[in-house]
Amino acid sequence: MRAMAHLAAAIRRAPMLRDRSNAIATAILGAAIAYAGFRLVEWGIVNAIWSLPRDGGSEACRAARGEGACWAVITERARFILCGAYPFDQQWRPAGACLLFVSLYAASTVRTLWDWRLLLLWILLPTAAVTLLRGGVFGLSGVPTEFWGGLPLTLLLSTVGFATAFPFAIGLALGRRSELPAIRGLCIAYIELVRGVPLVTFLFMAAMMFPLFVPQGLTVDKLLRAQVAIVMFVAAYVAEVLRGGLQAIPRGQYEAAASLGLPYWPSTILIVLPQVLRISIPSLVNTFIAFFKDTSLVIVIGLFDLLGAGKAVLVDAKWVGFGAEVYLFVAFIYFAFCYGVSQYSRHLERLLMADGRHRLVDKTI
Amino acid sequence: MISTTRRSPPLFGAEASSSNPRARAIVWQALALAVVVVIVGAVAFQTVTNLRARGIASGFDFLGRAAGFEIARGPIEFSSRDTYARALLVGLVNTLRVSLLGIGLATMLGVALGVARLSNVWVVSAIARAYVEVIRNTPLLLQLLFWYSLAQALPGPRDALNPLPGVFLCFRGLFFPGPIWQADYPWIAIDRPVLAGFGFQGGASVSPEFAALLVGLTTYTAAMIGEIVRGGVLAVDKGQSEAAAALGLSRARILRLVVLPQALRVIIPPTASQYLNVVKNSSLAVAIGYPDLLSITNTTLNQTGQAIEAIALAMAVYLLISLSLSLAMNGYNAAILRRGGRTA
Secondary structure, eight states, X not given: OHHHHHHHHHHHHSGGGSSHHHHHHHHHHHHHHHHHHHHHHIIIIISOBOOOOTTOOSHHXXXXXXXXXXXXXXXXXXXXXXXXXSOGGGTHHHHHHHHHHHHHHHHHTOGGGTTHHHHHHHHHHHHHHHHHHHOSSTTOOOOOGGGOOBHHHHHHHHHHHHHHHHHHHHHHHHHHTOSOHHHHHHHHHHXXXXXXXXXXXXXXXXXXXXXXXXXXTOOOOHHHHHXXXXXXXXXXXXXXXXXXXXXXXXXXXXXHHHHTTOOHHHHIIIIIHHHHHHHHHHHHHHHHHHHHHHGGGGGGGTOOBHHHHHHHHTTSGGGTTOHHHHHHHHHHHHHHHHHHHHHHHHHHHHHHHHHHHHHHHHSOO | OOXXXXXXXXXXXXXXXXXOHHHHHHHHXXXXXHHHHHHHHHHHHHHHHXXXXXXXXXXXXXXXXXXXXXXXXXXXXXXXXXXXXXXXXXXXXXXXXXXXXXXXXXXHHHHHHHHHHTOSSHHHHHHHHHHHHHXXXXXXXXXXXXXXXXXXXXXXXXXXXXXXXTEEEETTEEEEOEEEEOSSTTOEEEEOOEXXXXXXXXXXXXXXXXXXXXXXXXXXHHHHHHHHHHHHHHHXXXXXXXXXXXXXXXXXXXXXXXXXXXXXXXXXXXXXXXXHHHHHHGGGGGGTTOOOHHHHHHHHHHHHOOHHHHHHHHHHHHHHHHHHHHHHHHHHHHHHHHHHOSOO
């Protein structure tokens, strides 16, 4: 009896039934959502086609168009979407590279590692992942970058891009707040120039103009060119995040460092930057998510990252017209990464806020 | 123990500059400028050498030549005999057209979303939250390709969807009645699209590329603006609306007279940068084949080989749009602050 009373109270306290307007809206919108959900389940599960006869066409899928999803395109082509054109028997290597990147993200959430060890991990793990993909050492066969693709390429472009851009961004952020007019001017010009143009123009520049910039006969790998463009672009945005952090440091910190007789570089490296990095972490995570998504733009210069590989599947005459299924699958992977990281970022923001400034300051990197 | 011996000031080397702040400042700046000049100079020299070796003439002469490609019908007449300069102008107009429409629609949808997120009705705020999370955690380019693949999966003109009388939706685009100007009274008439051959004739139409780009930009930006609006309203001190309520103002007037004017100060700066993002994101049109500025630039540089000039031109135009939009927004922001008097 008491259990029933508890249940009734819980139902009355449920957010969707809090008061009359809530109950009415829940009833109306709930019916609409239930109908939409029903249709979605019908399309995505009940009437869906999960596999096609071997060596056959996609007629069964075409017959079911509009009635049921064609998940056969995913079950048949998932390995291409995830690994790109990487040699089939070597695909444990892209899988391993993904694992390395994911463990890097996981390690970055461990707050006790937030010191030089994290820095070391951000250098070691991406290097290991690139080596694994590249091969040519430890008995691994060499795989040229034009065969790299899928999820590891997306993780590589964003993670290596962010890590490499970081030192440049610190330089730009400090330069923008420098008292030396020439250095400040150069940094402002660079940051504003980059932030004023779309990333796609930078990628075009990398694809079409870089070959004109270097001596003839020296060809720079296309992937490397795209990576350089991403680094140049990300650096300007990260610099602005760090500038926000620099402005948030109380003046007293600079003055205290100066009164100890510390010159510019020691006070910057020992006093200012550790605090800036800590308070900037949530914004840095958000910037990382933004560029994680934006690396998908490399498909306009012909690289096959996760989205590019998905798009490439649709060129096949057998799968033309099944864009919705492929893009939903790819979207699900992006969502899993971005949502996970953004939830972590929110959690971190609350944590750092509750921590207060003192706790932030005492554990310097 | 403090040493009393005074060292004589060093005359050269790193120590010399570190002992004198002004000299050090000059050395650092000269060094930075020298590095930049050397890098830019080396790249420029190498580029000139390469261009000469490949026999590519630099300069903007190509702008005056006939483009030789067609562009889908738009507000500016264009034929393949027109110049590259005119083609790029068509691209710029297309960029501005989709951006401005996207900004307008995204603002309306975004404000609605922001209000929905704050709704007391749980289902409404939950739907808005789910929408925002899905949109914000997937790449915009993916969304564009998704919308475009949906547009392409529509039936052909003969089996076109006909949701309203005179409105047709097929993989060739959206066709709907539009006004046409006439020589005599009443000067304006409504023209309805009619099925003719492999498509529709007459009326007004929207290409599937334009539709996909507009829908993608609008739904994406609206999610961003929705979060900004929500943050702005939440940033207004609760005491403000309580004080207004104590004065006997109605809920609608509290929102309109007290909360919104204060929230606007928080909302406008990030919204301005979202507007800038719409213009920059419209360049993703290149991936679905809508003839925006960057798509036309891409075609131009592929045909003429003038990569540096074409990309520099496109970058300069985007930069110009960005700078003028941010100037306008700063002015508006300043006006709001002035009108509102002192901030709380």
